[in-house]
Amino acid sequence: MKLADSYKQTQYQLAGHGKRNIEVLKEAFDQVDGEMDSDIYGEGHVIESFERKIAALLGKERAVFFPSGTMAQQAALRIWCDEKGSRKIAYHPLCHLEIHEEDGPRKLHHFEVTHLADETRVIEMDDLINIDDGVSAVLLELPQRELGGRLPSFETLQKISAYCREKGIRLHLDGARLLEVLPYYKKTASEVSKLFDSVYLSFYKGIGGIAGAILAGEESFVNQARVWKRRHGGDLICLYPYIIPADHFYEKRKDKMADYYVSAKELAKSFNACNGVTTIPAEPVSNMFHVHLPLKKEEAEAFIAEIHEETTIGLTAKVQERGNQVYFELSLGDNYQSIPKDALGHLFTVLENKMKTSV
Amino acid sequence: MKLADSYKQTQYQLAGHGKRNIEVLKEAFDQVDGEMDSDIYGEGHVIESFERKIAALLGKERAVFFPSGTMAQQAALRIWCDEKGSRKIAYHPLCHLEIHEEDGPRKLHHFEVTHLADETRVIEMDDLINIDDGVSAVLLELPQRELGGRLPSFETLQKISAYCREKGIRLHLDGARLLEVLPYYKKTASEVSKLFDSVYLSFYKGIGGIAGAILAGEESFVNQARVWKRRHGGDLICLYPYIIPADHFYEKRKDKMADYYVSAKELAKSFNACNGVTTIPAEPVSNMFHVHLPLKKEEAEAFIAEIHEETTIGLTAKVQERGNQVYFELSLGDNYQSIPKDALGHLFTVLENKMKTSV
Incomplete structure (x- = not known):
């Protein structure tokens, strides 16, 4: 067989x-009042209240719900590139953008990518020492999925964060599985997130929702992310079919x-x-x-x-x-x-x- | 007030x-068996059967479900541009790509756009006579929403279609509201679609679904569209929350x-x-x-x-x-x-x- x-x-x-069957959706909507209004193009109680809730969890000013992390992360890196005027970014050779997105990051955003570390280990402080000052953003993935979910130490994260701030390099967190690493780090989501300028969180990994992602950061960053969501074709008229399950399963599994x-x-x-x-x-x-x-x-x-x-x-x-x-x-x-x-x-x-x- | x-x-x-409230989703899922499997990254019965059904409706070889028309149409035009090796495209100055997408088509795909007709009228055959041979694709929107839903005659469509084929220019249909114009044209969806190389259809306009779109064309075109869907961040792990309502309301309202x-x-x-x-x-x-x-x-x-x-x-x-x-x-x-x-x-x-x- x-x-x-x-x-x-x-x-x-x-x-x-x-x-992964239709029952997942049915469970999430079972107790929801049919009279509740849909979100409309990013506005409305259902989307705004969830964005506020996850922004608070991550200790960030604002958050925006995206249909996918692929879209959210390309948007984040593009914003940091436009801010600096350089398309140079750096990430691990096994990160999602490199191996699961059909080269979209380069084909759509013309990123010039430097790889940090290699296929046998996660990014450490030493990998950043000789990094080009022209790099706009570094992406760290916690945990590094394609390496079996390995992590640098929290002290390493602190050092990398301080170094990037000193160098004027934005630090983005691929936190698809951020909640899943908090017990090991013995930290809150906010304590990890504050080391990063922008944070992406997924709702169908450990949380077990249907699909969807949050991208969080300062207000001006998130406002730009909303524009890139529209440009990518992700500003759907209604995202509640993903938001309500994201919230339901977040509450069910966060602890x-x-x-x-x-x-x-x-x-x-x-x-x-x-x-x-x-x-x-x-x-x-x-x-x-x-x-x-x-x-x-x-x-x-x-x-x-x-x-x-x-x-x-x-x-x-x-x-x-x-x-x-x-x-x-x-x-x-x-x-x-x-x-x-x-x-x-x-x-x-x-x-x-x-x-x-x-x- | x-x-x-x-x-x-x-x-x-x-x-x-x-x-537009949660009841729309509840109605669509009311009779659906919870044990039915989700689609997974574009595969599975729920997505494949719907794609086949709408491909048949449109008389095209293949179809692919997208979360949005914005994404579907950028993908379609990019494919035609890559085929010809020119980023030149032509459409009406009030088309969706020009006024509702935050300039995404240019910022992501670097399209060089020629406007056809003007803000007072739809595109007619004469607007194409002096078109640059380097144009890869022409987009027609039926009906032209921002002009109150006006249409060229069916004879004009036939002439434009024949002209584009002769010139080696691909013709794309923004058919967000295609079903809505069939009674006026007294044609089937397939009879209109066959004048076009690629066709986009929306499921939350006249059909009244939650969100989502179909992009249809020949097999090689649709295979490329699936890759662009992934690149844009639209190849969600599960799209059934839009597909099942699209199908439900299509059946409810198509006639x-x-x-x-x-x-x-x-x-x-x-x-x-x-x-x-x-x-x-x-x-x-x-x-x-x-x-x-x-x-x-x-x-x-x-x-x-x-x-x-x-x-x-x-x-x-x-x-x-x-x-x-x-x-x-x-x-x-x-x-x-x-x-x-x-x-x-x-x-x-x-x-x-x-x-x-x-x-």
Whole structure:
């Protein structure tokens, strides 16, 4: 059976909050009064009150709701570039703009990109020391998803922030998963955000909404972001189909991030106890990590599909490959806690045994 | 009382399908099974089946759902520009890209725009005769919204289409309100669309969905449009919150466009019978028209607010001004038919009397 199909047929899943189906929308709207007015082109109570709420969470003057982080981040970086009069920006070679946006940042905004750090590690203070003064903005992603959700230390963030301010370089936070790293940093969203000039937060990762993002910063920055939202085609007449679920699931899960983080550490430990299996990071610093297998991609797919059939616990629907690394991503949410302990125990017995015969 | 507030308090409204409130979403999802899978980044039954359905309606090979027409049309024109290797495009000076997109088309795509026709009339065949051969694409908007929804003749469309094909210029249709003009042309959507290389259709105008658009054309064109959707930040993980309502309201209203057209002609006649009031077009060719008043903008706003209070029928929440013209737009939908005839009669008696004393 194909991996994705075998995953769909499992009874439990290690990652996530449950199926992405229409019920997610229905749950969010169940208690909402049908007479409530829609937002209209960025105005109205439903959008303005949510923007104010998340701006306050992030300790920023203003916030604007975007349909996507792709759009929000391109807008943010373009604003900082226009401010300085230079299209030079710097980010990690595995950041979202580099690998998931079909080169939109260059094709639409003509950014001139410098890569910081490399595919094996996150950005550290030393990576910025020789940075071109002409760089308008540096983007940091916390956690660095494509590296299994790794993080620099909070002290490093403080140093990078101070350095960028001194150099007149704007610092932007790809905080798609910002809430997910707060338990590790033992900081509030506002304490992390204040190190950055602009912050993007996603509502369908750990929060588990349908789609949508917030971009926050000072008032003049956010006013410009609203104009770029219109230019990109993101100033939809009604965004409430995403805003109401974003708010609903934010309230439902904002205080569960520490649980997801604890679960991730526990689960990673179980994987690392299996001979040949390793996780990155070895000890997670958020709700996510990567599981690396000493197999070729096709072998890993068949291997995991068999585990799905034997255990009815879903590990992943997709195996990834980078260089000679074969791995899959796990982002923990509500699902993990609902798996019976003996079923989990059985999963790791099966995994351990299969590893012995497969490798 | 302010015009917008007085409009909100009216019992009936001449235009539209009813309030833009959460009930629109609730109605669309009421009969949908919660177990139905979401679309995921452009894939899945819910998005693919709708794209196939609208492609068939428009007689095109493929279609792609976009969150907005702004994004869809910038993508379409960029594809045609890249094909020819020239950023020159041509459209009407009052088209959406020129006046509602914060100059996004130039700032993101560096289009070099030639205006065809002027602010008093639609594009005719003669406007294209001396067009630069380097122009990659011409955009026609049917009906031309900012001119009260005026149209060229179908014969003119055929001539323009043949001319562009001969010259190697791509012809794009801003068909945001395409279904609304079919009763006047006495043509199918496919018969109009086949004159164009690419077609955009909106789902929250006459159809009355929440937001969203379709862009249709040949397979290679649509494949490129999907890439531009990703680049713009429009390839959302889930677009079903717009697609399911688009489909629901398309089915509900696709066969009512002739009724809306007949209503528009009847209502325009009543306005034109009032001394000093005129409509553009004098006889509508779709469900929409503009009502021009011989008053200054502030006078018109106070005048209409008074009518709202006296008749409890809403004319408009917004008066517009262009040059020395003061007018408001009416786009007819389900609301008009629900107004009692005697209430409508009373409205025009009040309007006639007030015009006598105000002008």
